[in-house]
Amino acid sequence: MHSLVQQRCPNILALWSLILLAAACAPQERRADITIINGAEPESLDPAIVTGIPEMRITRALFDGLTRLDPRTAKPVPALAERWDISPDGLVYTFHLRSNAVWSTGEPITSADVLWSWLRTLNPATGSDYAGQLFWIQGAEDFHHGRVPAEQVGLRAPDPRVFQVRLTAPVPFFLDICAFPALAVVPGQVIERHGDRWLHARPLPVSGAFQLGAWRLNDRVRLVRNPRYWDAANTASEIIDVLPIGSPSTALNLYETGAADIVWDKDLVPAELLDVLAKRPDFHTFDFLGTYFYRFNVTREPFNDARVRLAFALATDKAELVRKLLNSGEKPAFHFVPEATANYDPPEGVPCNPLRARELLAQAGFPEGKGFPRVHYAFPSAAGASGNMARKIAVELQQMWRETLGVTVELRQIERKVFYSAQSRLDFNLSASSWVADYNDPNTFLDLFTSSSGNNRTGWQNAEYDRLIREANLQTNDTARIELFRRAEQLLVNEEVPIVPLYFFAGFNYFDPSKIAGIHQNPLDEHPLQFIRRIRESAMAAGAPESSSAQSAF
Amino acid sequence: MYFLRRIGFAIPLLLLISFLAFVLVRMAPGGPFDRERAAASPEVERQLKQKYRLDEPLWKQYGYFLGNLLRGDLGPSLRYRNHTVNDIVAEALPVSMLLGMLAFGFALGVGLPLGFFSAVHRGRWQDWAGSFAALLAVCIPGLVLAPLLVVTVAIKWRLLPVGLWGSPWHAVLPTIALGLFFAGKVARLMREGMLGVMQSEFITTARAKGLGEHQVMLRHAFRLAVLPVVSYCGPLLADLLTGSFVVENIFQIPGIGTFFVNSMVNRDHTMTVGLVLLYAVLLVLLNLLVDFIHAALDPRIRYA
Numbered sequence: 073m074h075s076l077v078q079q080r081c082p083n084i085l086a087l088w089s090l091i092l093l094a095a096a097c098a099p100q101e102r103r104a105d106i107t108i109i110n111g112a113e114p115e116s117l118d119p120a121i122v123t124g125i126p127e128m129r130i131t132r133a134l135f136d137g138l139t140r141l142d143p144r145t146a147k148p149v150p151a152l153a154e155r156w157d158i159s160p161d162g163l164v165y166t167f168h169l170r171s172n173a174v175w176s177t178g179e180p181i182t183s184a185d186v187l188w189s190w191l192r193t194l195n196p197a198t199g200s201d202y203a204g205q206l207f208w209i210q211g212a213e214d215f216h217h218g219r220v221p222a223e224q225v226g227l228r229a230p231d232p233r234v235f236q237v238r239l240t241a242p243v244p245f246f247l248d249i250c251a252f253p254a255l256a257v258v259p260g261q262v263i264e265r266h267g268d269r270w271l272h273a274r275p276l277p278v279s280g281a282f283q284l285g286a287w288r289l290n291d292r293v294r295l296v297r298n299p300r301y302w303d304a305a306n307t308a309s310e311i312i313d314v315l316p317i318g319s320p321s322t323a324l325n326l327y328e329t330g331a332a333d334i335v336w337d338k339d340l341v342p343a344e345l346l347d348v349l350a351k352r353p354d355f356h357t358f359d360f361l362g363t364y365f366y367r368f369n370v371t372r373e374p375f376n377d378a379r380v381r382l383a384f385a386l387a388t389d390k391a392e393l394v395r396k397l398l399n400s401g402e403k404p405a406f407h408f409v410p411e412a413t414a415n416y417d418p419p420e421g422v423p424c425n426p427l428r429a430r431e432l433l434a435q436a437g438f439p440e441g442k443g444f445p446r447v448h449y450a451f452p453s454a455a456g457a458s459g460n461m462a463r464k465i466a467v468e469l470q471q472m473w474r475e476t477l478g479v480t481v482e483l484r485q486i487e488r489k490v491f492y493s494a495q496s497r498l499d500f501n502l503s504a505s506s507w508v509a510d511y512n513d514p515n516t517f518l519d520l521f522t523s524s525s526g527n528n529r530t531g532w533q534n535a536e537y538d539r540l541i542r543e544a545n546l547q548t549n550d551t552a553r554i555e556l557f558r559r560a561e562q563l564l565v566n567e568e569v570p571i572v573p574l575y576f577f578a579g580f581n582y583f584d585p586s587k588i589a590g591i592h593q594n595p596l597d598e599h600p601l602q603f604i605r606r607i608r609e610s611a612m613a614a615g616a617p618e619s620s621s622a623q624s625a626f
Numbered sequence: 627m628y629f630l631r632r633i634g635f636a637i638p639l640l641l642l643i644s645f646l647a648f649v650l651v652r653m654a655p656g657g658p659f660d661r662e663r664a665a666a667s668p669e670v671e672r673q674l675k676q677k678y679r680l681d682e683p684l685w686k687q688y689g690y691f692l693g694n695l696l697r698g699d700l701g702p703s704l705r706y707r708n709h710t711v712n713d714i715v716a717e718a719l720p721v722s723m724l725l726g727m728l729a730f731g732f733a734l735g736v737g738l739p740l741g742f743f744s745a746v747h748r749g750r751w752q753d754w755a756g757s758f759a760a761l762l763a764v765c766i767p768g769l770v771l772a773p774l775l776v777v778t779v780a781i782k783w784r785l786l787p788v789g790l791w792g793s794p795w796h797a798v799l800p801t802i803a804l805g806l807f808f809a810g811k812v813a814r815l816m817r818e819g820m821l822g823v824m825q826s827e828f829i830t831t832a833r834a835k836g837l838g839e840h841q842v843m844l845r846h847a848f849r850l851a852v853l854p855v856v857s858y859c860g861p862l863l864a865d866l867l868t869g870s871f872v873v874e875n876i877f878q879i880p881g882i883g884t885f886f887v888n889s890m891v892n893r894d895h896t897m898t899v900g901l902v903l904l905y906a907v908l909l910v911l912l913n914l915l916v917d918f919i920h921a922a923l924d925p926r927i928r929y930a
Contacts (some may be wrong), residue, residue: 101792116707123663196669198706203666217669271708289717291791291880315790318875318884325776325788326878427721475648489656496664526664531804572809 090401105296105606106315106588109323111337113290113316117271118192119253120200125508125597126251126256126337130314133295133601135256138167138186138235139247143603146512146594148247148415149184152257152302153235156622160550169233175277176298181257183229183335188260191222202254205510208246210238244415246552248511281307281602290316295601308590320457333588333606336581336599343457349582350400357401359412359592360579361509363573364519365405366469367448368534369498371531374445379436381569385422387476388430388469394575397464399580403606408564409517410576416514417554419562421573426476448482451504452491462504465574498531507578507611512596514557515545521564521571532570537563629914636910640903644695647902648688651895658704658893678704691899700900705892709898714885719904720923721791722869722881725800731865732805733812738855740809741816743850745841748821763810772876773804789878800877804870808862812855819851849923856923860916864909
C-alpha cells in the first residue's frame, strides 16, 4: 500500500524536490571575515537620515567625515581632513582635506563635496532629524527654516582642499560633531540622480573604509573593503557581514554556534539570561554615556508644583532600584549627565530622603498622600530586554511611591509609537525616558531641557536655565563653562525637577577576545568597523565555543 | 464565464479591502514619525508629511494611492526610507514563497499519505498511531516547535544551522516548523474524507466490478476523498506563501511575514496597506484556483 501511495503522489514530491534542488543551486557566497549581530534591520543607510546606533555603525563604515572617532577613546581624530586651524576666538575652523582622499570610484573628494553634504543635511526637505547638529554654524538655523539662502550659511570652499566653517559660538565639541554621521561626506551627483533610492545605485561612490557589497533586507548588510579609502592600509578585514536580528534568543544561538562573532545590541540579550551571561569572560561591559530617567508633565496638576516633583524624586531610591534590577554594570544616577562625560564635573544631585519627601508632599497639600489625584506612569512596550526592563522599573517605582508617599500611581504600558506621540504632545503625568549622548560633552544632555528644544517634552520652561546653557556654550574658559553647566544641572535635578534621573547605562557587547581584536570599550560605545579583525591562529584551533548556558535560551 | 464573473466580483472586493486597510491604519494613534528623539525642527516633520502626502485629506491620499496602484506602485515605505514597498515585496516575498512552497509540499507530502494510511487501516493500531501523530502535529504550534527543533537539532546535535537563510540546509528546520501543523491538519482531513467516501455506493460498485483493492482506493476513493484537502489548500497556500512572522522571526529568515507585523508596529502605513492587499489578492486567486481543481477532480461539479 505504501509504495502505491508514493507512486500516486509523485507530482507533489517531484515538485518539492525540484524546489529543493533550485535552492541548492543558488550561488553560495563567500563567508565574511567577521559577522556582527547589530540590532534591527536598518531603517536607512543614509548618514543624514539614520538615528539609531546600529544604523550609525554601518554608515560610519561607508561614509567618512572630516574627523572620525578614535576606536580607543572615541575622541575626534583627523579623517578626510588631515589637519585644521582654529581661530583664536574659537569661531572659525579651517579644514585641510587630504590629497589622497578619493571616492571609491576614483574621483577626488573635494571641499565642494563637504559643502554639498552639509547643506543637504541642513535642508529640511532631506528630513534629517539631526540637522540641529549643524545649527552651531552661522546662518545654518535660518537656512534650515528657509529664511536665508545657502550662500549665507557660514560654510566656504575657497579651494578644493580647503573647507572653512564659521560658528556662532566657540563650542569645544565641534570636532566631535564633525565625526557625526549627519556630517559625513556623501556623493552628491548620485543622490541628485537617484533620489531616495540612491543607495541602490551601482557603482555607489563611498568615502569610507567599506563599500556596500550587498544590502539584503532582514538578511545582511555586506561591507567590502574599499581599496581606495585614504587609510585602506589599516582596514583590518576584507568582508564584514552585519546581520539584523529580530529575536534575542536567535542572536544568542547564532553566536553560540559560531555563525556570528560579535553581538552588540543590548536588546539582543535574552533578558532572563542576562545574569548568567554577565558573568562570562566573553561578556564585556563598560561605562556608556546614556541616562534612564522619568519625565514629569509640569503643565498638569499635581506635577505643576515643584514640591510634588521633588517629593517624588526624593522618594525614588535609585541605589535600591539598580541593586535589585540591573546587574550588568549600570550605576544609580543622582544627577542627569553621566560621570564619564568629558569637559564636566557634575553636581551631587538628589539623594533618596523619604522623610523630606513626605514633608514636601504634605506642604503641597497631600499629607501622607491623602487627596492625591489619579496619575499614571507611562512606559513604552518593546520587544527584547529593554521592554522587559521598562516594565520592571515601572513596578518598582510604583511600589516606592506607594510605600514612601502613600500615593498610588497607575502604570500604563503603551505601544511604542503611541507612547512617543503622547509624550511629545504632553499627554501623560509621568513618563519613562532615556537619552544617549550624541557627542562627549554635557551639552548633549543639558541642551534637552532648554525651552526651545523639541526633546524637552516636560512642558518645563525656565529662562534662567536657558541663559545658563547659552552662556556656557559661549564661554571659552573651561572652568567657567563647567561651572555654568553645573549650575544649570543643579537647577534641573535639585530645584525645579522636571525630570528624575534613575540610572546611567552600561555599554555591553559579547565577543571572544581570543578570536576577535580591535574592539575597544569607550563611553560612546563606538567601535569603528575598519579596526575589527579576526585573530587567525586561535580561530582555526578553537572552533565554536561550548554552549553552557545558551541551551536554556527559551 | 463563471470564472470571469468571479474575477469581476473580486475587484470591488479588493477595493473595499484596500480602503478599509487604508483608513484603519491611519486611524490608529501614533504616526510613522513619532519617535524617542524629536526631529531637528517641526519643519522637518512638516516636510516629511508633505513628501509622503500625509498632510492631505484622507480621500485625496486614497486617490493618490489608487492612482499609483494602477501603475503597480505601492508607494514608498515610511520606515525604510531608501526602499519602496515594491522593493521590499520583490526582495522578501520570493523568500516567503519558497519557504511556503516547501512547507506546503511538506504538509501534503506527509499529511496525505498519513491520512490515507490511517483510513485504510481503520480501527487497527496503524490507524491509532497515524491519528495520534496527526493530532500531535496539530497540537504543537510553530511557536513551540521551532525553538524545540533549534535547541535539539541545531544546538545540541549541531546538525543544521540555528537560523539565517542561504543554503538548502537553512531551509530544513523552518520547513518542518512551518509545515508540521498543516501536515497534521491535512492528514486529519484526508482520513475523514476517505472514511466518508469508502462507505459510498460507487465504491461498493467498483469492488463488485472486481477491481483490485488498490485500484479502488487510489483511483476512485482518493479522487473524491482529497476534495476537502483541496478546498483547504487555497487558504493554506495563501497563508504559507505570505510568510509566517513566528517562524521567520525565530529562524531570522528575510521573508515578508516579519515586515507585515513590524509595519503595523512601526506605523508604516504604505507597507501595511500594500501587504494587506497582496495577501487579499493571493487569497482570491488561490480560491479561484481551488475551484478549478475541484471541477477537474470531481465529475459532479460543472461550472456553467
